[in-house]
Structures are given as C-alpha cells and as structure tokens.
Amino acid sequence: xxxxxxxxxxxQETIKQWSLPELTExxxxxxxxxxxxxxxxxxEYGVERAAQLVKDAGLTVTSLCRGGFLTAVDPAEQARxxxxxxxAVDEAAALSTDTLVLVSGGLPAGEKDLYAARERxxxxxxxxxxxxQGRGVRLAIxxxxxxxxxxxxxxxxxxxxxxxxxRFPAEQVGVVVDAYHIWWDDxxxxxxxxxGAGGRIHSFQLADWxxxxxxxxxxxxxxxxxxxxDFRAMRRQVEATGFDGPIEVEIFNEDLWARDGAExxxxxxSRYLEHAC
Numbered sequence: 001x002x003x004x005x006x007x008x009x010x011x012q013e014t015i016k017q018w019s020l021p022e023l024t025e026x027x028x029x030x031x032x033x034x035x036x037x038x039x040x041x042x043x044e045y046g047v048e049r050a051a052q053l054v055k056d057a058g059l060t061v062t063s064l065c066r067g068g069f070l071t072a073v074d075p076a077e078q079a080r081x082x083x084x085x086x087x088a089v090d091e092a093a094a095l096s097t098d099t100l101v102l103v104s105g106g107l108p109a110g111e112k113d114l115y116a117a118r119e120r121x122x123x124x125x126x127x128x129x130x131x132x133q134g135r136g137v138r139l140a141i142x143x144x145x146x147x148x149x150x151x152x153x154x155x156x157x158x159x160x161x162x163x164x165x166x167r168f169p170a171e172q173v174g175v176v177v178d179a180y181h182i183w184w185d186d187x188x189x190x191x192x193x194x195x196g197a198g199g200r201i202h203s204f205q206l207a208d209w210x211x212x213x214x215x216x217x218x219x220x221x222x223x224x225x226x227x228x229x230d231f232r233a234m235r236r237q238v239e240a241t242g243f244d245g246p247i248e249v250e251i252f253n254e255d256l257w258a259r260d261g262a263e264x265x266x267x268x269x270s271r272y273l274e275h276a277c
Contacts, residue, residue: 008272009034009062010265011205011250012041018261020045024057026265036063036248037095039088051095061097062246063203064088067139068102070124071117071154078124081105085128093135099202100132101140101176106151117154122164129172140202141165142176145184147217158182158191165200174200177238178250180207180221183229189237196241204238206231206276207251219252224271231276247276 010032012023020041027035035054042050042064054061067088072078085102092100104121111117125139132139141161144153155161158175165173175195182188195201208227213220224231235247249268256264 004273004277005032005269007034007245007247008032008269009036009060009246009248010268011036011063011065011248012038013065014249014251014256014268015261015264016252016257017259020050020053022261024053024059026262027059028057029262030265030269032265032269033058034060034062034246034248036065036250037061037097038065039091042091042095047091047094054095060246061095062248063099063101063140064092064095064097065101065250066103066142067100067128068142068153069105070102070121071105071108072120073108073111078120082124082127085124086131089128089132089135089137092137098136098138099140100137101142101203103142103144104153104155106149106154114149114154118160118164121155122167125164125168125173129168133169133172138171138202139173140176141173142178142203143181144178145181152218157185158188158195162191162195162198162200166198170199174202176203176205177201177234178203178205178207179229179231179234180205180209180250183209183234188234192234192237193241196238196243201238201241201243201245203248204235204243204245205248205250206272207249214254219254221251221253223251223253223256223267224249225275235276247272 208222210222210227
C-alpha cells in the first residue's frame with residue numbers, strides 16, 4: 001500500500017454500483033486497505049459473511065453507517081428505533097469496526113420543536129451508549145447540513161453534536177467531522193478543536209460541495225476537487241488535535257455511480273492525493 005494512501009478509506013456508497021465482493025477486490029487491487037460499510041448492502045450479503053469477506057481480503061472496516069433516527073415522539077416508535085440501533089451496534093461489532101455513524105433523525109410529522117427532538121436523541125444515547133461500549137463500539141453523531149434538518153437530522157452543526165456527545169463518556173459517544181456538512185460553518189475550526197480536545201473525533205469524512213444542487217439533494221455530493229471545500233485546511237485542523245485515524249471518502253453522486261467502478265476508485269485516490277494530502 002502506498003504510504004500516501006495508507007489512511008484513505010473508501011465508503012461503500014461512493015462506488016455504490018459495486019457489490020461488496022467487487023469493492024473488496026477493487027480496493028485490494030488499488031492498494032487501499034480500508035472501507036466504510038453500509039448496513040443495507042451488508043445485511044443483503046449477510047453480516048457474518050461480509051465480516052469474513054473483508055477479513056480474508058485484509059481490509060479494515062473504518063465505520064458502519066448508519067444508526068440513529070431517534071427523534072420519534074411515539075413510545076412504540078422510539079422503542080423500535082432503539083432496537084434497530086442495538087442491532088446496528090451488534091452488526092458493527094461483528095464487522096470489527098469500532099464506529100457506528102448516527103444520523104439523528106428529522107422532525108416527526110406535526111412537530112416543530114428542534115430542541116425537544118434533540119433531547120429525545122440524548123435520552124436514546126443514554127440507553128445506547130453503554131450498550132455500544134460493552135461491545136467495543138463508539139457512537140458517532142454526524143451533524144448534517146441544515147437543509148436536512150426537517151426530515152433527516154435535527155443536529156446541524158458540530159457544536160450541536162458535541163453538546164449531545166459531551167453528556168456521555170467519549171468512549172461511548174463522539175462525532176463525525178464530515179467536510180461536506182460543515183465546511184460552511186465559521187465555527188467549525190473551533191468546534192473541531194473542541195472535539196479533538198475531548199477525544200471525540202470518531203470519524204473524518206470527505207466529499208465536495210457543488211452547486212447547483214441536483215433535484216435530489218441527498219445525492220448532490222461532489223467528487224473531491226469539483227467544488228468549494230478546502231480539504232487541506234480542514235485536514236490540518238483535524239490533525240492539529242492529534243487525530244491520526246482513517247480519512248473516509250463518502251460521496252453520493254449518480255454520475256459517479258453510472259461510471260465504471262475501477263475508474264471511479266482510481267479517480268477518488270488521485271483526487272484524494274491532489275486535494276486532501
């Protein structure tokens with residue numbers, strides 16, 4: 001493996017057109033030793049089977065995405081969400097990754113109180129944190145850009161994510177520093193320092209911000225270098241805290257998904273070296 005690529009992790013959704021066996025084989029051929037996985041394709045392939053596949057390939061699973069969606073008001077819905085998150089923790093442990101990414105959830109239908117929704121997340125973390133720690137898994141709260149606050153994630157900034165995480169031990173709950181979601185926030189550098197000082201940077205992810213956004217904004221992430229995010233500056237900020245973990249490229253982009261997977265992987269590695277190193 002190239003030393004320059006030793007920290008690069010390829011998130012499974014970046015090359016969604018590949019099956020899990022294709023992803024593992026492609027990463028091995030490209031000299032990339034780390035992958036981030038998603039629950040749905042892993043479940044489809046079989047969790048234990050997937051764990052054996054990546055182990056046999058010599059790959060490290062840097063994260064599993066996603067748990068979360070913890071904002072329900074209805075007690076039965078919240079109980080189902082907690083059960084699903086416990087299952088996600090078990091899957092992460094089976095895959096030998098110590099990081100489960102949480103997308104917290106949006107506002108339930110008819111609700112408008114963001115603060116109450118975040119308190120329900122805190123209540124859920126109080127139950128899930130010890131469960132995860134007991135299985136060697138850390139929960140990583142991912143703040144999403146404010147355009148997703150209504151339907152996907154009421155946690156929009158690193159500050160909000162840390163306000164939740166810091167109620168619990170760092171071994172249980174931390175944050176995701178995702179360049180795509182926080183590049184715009186002038187408080188991000190200070191909050192990255194805050195997260196690092198507390199040992200709470202559990203994942204560092206890259207994708208570029210491109211405009212105009214597509215009609216389906218969820219798949220509007222850009223290839224590294226195609227947008228306006230200063231990856232080197234953010235990497236310097238993250239590494240100034242002492243973080244030396246994996247750097248995961250997670251891009252949802254239909255144009256990339258329509259291309260040859262090996263071509264996309266080679267381009268991601270090249271852009272990573274050009275724009276993030």
